[in-house]
Amino acid sequence: MKDIVTLLRPRIFSFKNKGLFKNDRGRRVKLFLFGTIGICFWGGIFATSLRVLIYFKEISELGDILAYKLLSMILLTFFSLLIFSSILTSISKLYLSRDLSLVHSMPVSSFKIFIARSIESTLDSSWMVIVYTLPIFMSYGIVYQAGFFFYWDMIMVILSLVIIASSTSVILVVLVVNFVPASRMRNMSIFFGLCFFLILFFAVRFLQPERLVDPEVFSTALVYLKSLKTPAPPYLPSTWACDSLKAALSGHIQHGMFHTALSWTWAGVMVFMAIIIADAVYFKGLSKAHTAHVRLFRNRFSGIHFRGLLPGPVGAFIFKEIRTFFRDQTQWSQLFLIAALVVLYLYNFNALPLEKAPIKTVYLQNLLSFLNMGLAGFVLTAITARFAYPAVSIEREAFWLVKSVPITLRRYLWIKFFIYFLPLLILTEILIIATNILLKVTPFMMALSTATIFFLVPGVVAMGIGFGAAYPDFKADNPAQTVTSFGGILFMMVCAGYIGAVIFLEAGPVYNIFMADIKERGLTVFEWTWVTGSFFLVFVLSIAAIIIPMKFGEKRLSELKV
Amino acid sequence: MIELKNLSKKYGNLLAVDTLNLRVSKGEIFGFIGPNGAGKTTTINMMGGVLAPTSGAVMICGINMADQPEHAKRKIGFIPDRAYLYEKLTGMEFLKFIADLYDVDEDRFLKKSQEKLDMFFLSDRSNELIESYSHGMKQRLVMAAALLHDPQVIVVDEPMVGLDPLAIKMVKDHFKHLADEGVTIFMSTHTLKVAEDICDKIGIIHKGTLIATGTYEDLRRNVHAEGADLEQIFIRLTEP
Ligand SMILES: Nc1ncnc2c1ncn2[C@@H]1O[C@H](COP(=O)(O)OP(=O)(O)O)[C@@H](O)[C@H]1O
Ligand SMILES: [Mg+2]
Numbered sequence: 173m174k175d176i177v178t179l180l181r182p183r184i185f186s187f188k189n190k191g192l193f194k195n196d197r198g199r200r201v202k203l204f205l206f207g208t209i210g211i212c213f214w215g216g217i218f219a220t221s222l223r224v225l226i227y228f229k230e231i232s233e234l235g236d237i238l239a240y241k242l243l244s245m246i247l248l249t250f251f252s253l254l255i256f257s258s259i260l261t262s263i264s265k266l267y268l269s270r271d272l273s274l275v276h277s278m279p280v281s282s283f284k285i286f287i288a289r290s291i292e293s294t295l296d297s298s299w300m301v302i303v304y305t306l307p308i309f310m311s312y313g314i315v316y317q318a319g320f321f322f323y324w325d326m327i328m329v330i331l332s333l334v335i336i337a338s339s340t341s342v343i344l345v346v347l348v349v350n351f352v353p354a355s356r357m358r359n360m361s362i363f364f365g366l367c368f369f370l371i372l373f374f375a376v377r378f379l380q381p382e383r384l385v386d387p388e389v390f391s392t393a394l395v396y397l398k399s400l401k402t403p404a405p406p407y408l409p410s411t412w413a414c415d416s417l418k419a420a421l422s423g424h425i426q427h428g429m430f431h432t433a434l435s436w437t438w439a440g441v442m443v444f445m446a447i448i449i450a451d452a453v454y455f456k457g458l459s460k461a462h463t464a465h466v467r468l469f470r471n472r473f474s475g476i477h478f479r480g481l482l483p484g485p486v487g488a489f490i491f492k493e494i495r496t497f498f499r500d501q502t503q504w505s506q507l508f509l510i511a512a513l514v515v516l517y518l519y520n521f522n523a524l525p526l527e528k529a530p531i532k533t534v535y536l537q538n539l540l541s542f543l544n545m546g547l548a549g550f551v552l553t554a555i556t557a558r559f560a561y562p563a564v565s566i567e568r569e570a571f572w573l574v575k576s577v578p579i580t581l582r583r584y585l586w587i588k589f590f591i592y593f594l595p596l597l598i599l600t601e602i603l604i605i606a607t608n609i610l611l612k613v614t615p616f617m618m619a620l621s622t623a624t625i626f627f628l629v630p631g632v633v634a635m636g637i638g639f640g641a642a643y644p645d646f647k648a649d650n651p652a653q654t655v656t657s658f659g660g661i662l663f664m665m666v667c668a669g670y671i672g673a674v675i676f677l678e679a680g681p682v683y684n685i686f687m688a689d690i691k692e693r694g695l696t697v698f699e700w701t702w703v704t705g706s707f708f709l710v711f712v713l714s715i716a717a718i719i720i721p722m723k724f725g726e727k728r729l730s731e732l733k734v
Numbered sequence: 735m736i737e738l739k740n741l742s743k744k745y746g747n748l749l750a751v752d753t754l755n756l757r758v759s760k761g762e763i764f765g766f767i768g769p770n771g772a773g774k775t776t777t778i779n780m781m782g783g784v785l786a787p788t789s790g791a792v793m794i795c796g797i798n799m800a801d802q803p804e805h806a807k808r809k810i811g812f813i814p815d816r817a818y819l820y821e822k823l824t825g826m827e828f829l830k831f832i833a834d835l836y837d838v839d840e841d842r843f844l845k846k847s848q849e850k851l852d853m854f855f856l857s858d859r860s861n862e863l864i865e866s867y868s869h870g871m872k873q874r875l876v877m878a879a880a881l882l883h884d885p886q887v888i889v890v891d892e893p894m895v896g897l898d899p900l901a902i903k904m905v906k907d908h909f910k911h912l913a914d915e916g917v918t919i920f921m922s923t924h925t926l927k928v929a930e931d932i933c934d935k936i937g938i939i940h941k942g943t944l945i946a947t948g949t950y951e952d953l954r955r956n957v958h959a960e961g962a963d964l965e966q967i968f969i970r971l972t973e974p
Contacts, residue, residue: 178834189863232774270818276813276834277782279807459786601931 179288216308225315244414251410254337261297265289267461283451294338325420329413332435339442349457378399414512549671560592565644597629633715638721639663642728735758740789750776752942765933766922773942774779774922778891782812815892817876821865836883849877869896886970888919926964
């Protein structure tokens, strides 16, 4: 027991020391920003669930059934989220952490290391899920005026689910690591991630939660009721949790206790099994995991043929960048996620019931097209934040190389800029043109949004590179996460301001042009000046957005001592 | 004190260490030399219990590493070549962490940690975060940590990399001193000068196989080159 506590201590000390030694302003701003966003989000969930439950409560009889059905769906989602996040966390905590070989050279048995790591992984993977589902469960208690027992039961049930989820995923991970060929180890988290994403996606699509509030889709009330009453699978831990909470809500304490006890018993069994299995195979799997991985795609991307076309250093950097990007699976696997996001985005546009809307369609379409520009800008910012912002930090310990080669920092940053600019420009233009086609906008709007995006992309990418260079973090374990640092937040805020300003500047004149078009009159002189002035300002702003951040980044980076 | 029996390690299809047999007696300093990629680090990681061998056994003070890893590890001071340190801990906190894992009690820890910090010239920086240390300081901290519990066996990978001349001399003297007190030291290095200076016995590993062992004299006789220095012996043995 003492060893396990000791093993957890570096984590606790690091946490404590974070604020103690480096008193950077970024930390406070970040804390404040995230704190506010987090609290708003929490309150939003709380308010929404209260609202929905009160609404259900007003529907007599059917309301309770609906509320319980919702509870069981929430618990199922809660449970799958826990398993999902705990699989990802435990792979990295148990097999990929950088301090593993240090810890394993100590005279501590490997099952103790395993326990300490599992505790860490359980806490890391579950705290956020718990914090954000708590308001939902609490609103059940409030709306159903449950007694003290419900809240106690709620905590017990959540804890047991957390333990079950975590031990289940740990067992899964430990076993799979022993069967998967060592060379494929590092691709595993991607594999698991993708599987779970798909499962969750289809689960939600099949459940069709929107039907829950729309009884019309069922031919008769009877069919509807019957479909609601189908009992949840009894072998799922989330079902026990649901039964327990239901009983607690209606005041059946004994019944509730029984299901909670069932859940805890299973949690105990799983923990016990996890420890036994880990004691047998954890260390063996770890030795396997330490074998360097074999590349998934070998040298498809040699680029040697193109080398002649580009001057030495430029070509060198571009090909280094492209190669390292495609060889690092944690990098390109995120392209899948982005693709999924884009598909969802397009799909939603396709599903918009434009014909049914009561407002005049042309007007609505063009309004949506503006909104669409903003959304495309948002997607652009997100992707830039993920890929272009860390472009400098990603050099990590190799940054001395950049400083020692005969190439100026300015040139280096511009090379980085172009590497990200071209793909992002193509992607965003495709996005905007495709959505505009789906929206069937006027040719004028089409031309306007294409042109706007053409100016927006270089500005946003330059900000990403510039701010990334101004606030680099070469020590980060995962450079992709540097976006949550001070510079990253600054980048996103400035970016949002820039996109907002451009859209704001364009919206006024465009509205005027539309009105003139509908009323079939020409533009007045005042309107002409306004239109020209606005578009000129957009142009100036975009040029400034390219040049200023790049200069800023170059200046800060050259002052940096490596 | 240290015994390697038919020790082998395979990474996928690559045989990194091939049936190694070796014995180092008490109080000896054994120098393990070989070109880059010969299998030194792999061997040392197996001796430290960080890596499971594909076959064969590591015996430390007669204890089998595979059967009683905790017992065996307690006897060892393990110094890897690129140790991971918790960047957000202070030097002192790191030492305390290691000491706790080796069950060093409070009084002894206070005495020992001060002694080691002084010895490795770290006392005045011990309450700063490790992330502010230079590479050499980190290396010295790892050594200080590994010596806290008075190990009977020291297993160390490339100890001199990144150290300044003063520190190198200090480490060499300290190793000799420890060996005189009966501590067994297994050290990999490719600084032949260091091996020449302090090692009682030398083993040369090449492509995973131990191609020669013995004292300096034995090795000379082995390559039929009287008066040759270690560098010449090394080059002759490992030339393609
Ligand atoms: N994690 C690993 N995965 C695959 N091969 C490895 C790994 N570590 C080392 N090797 C290979 O094993 C051989 C021995 O490496 P190593 O023991 O590090 O050599 P040395 O320390 O003597 O320079 C080398 O050929 C190296 O490429
Ligand atoms: Mg080595």
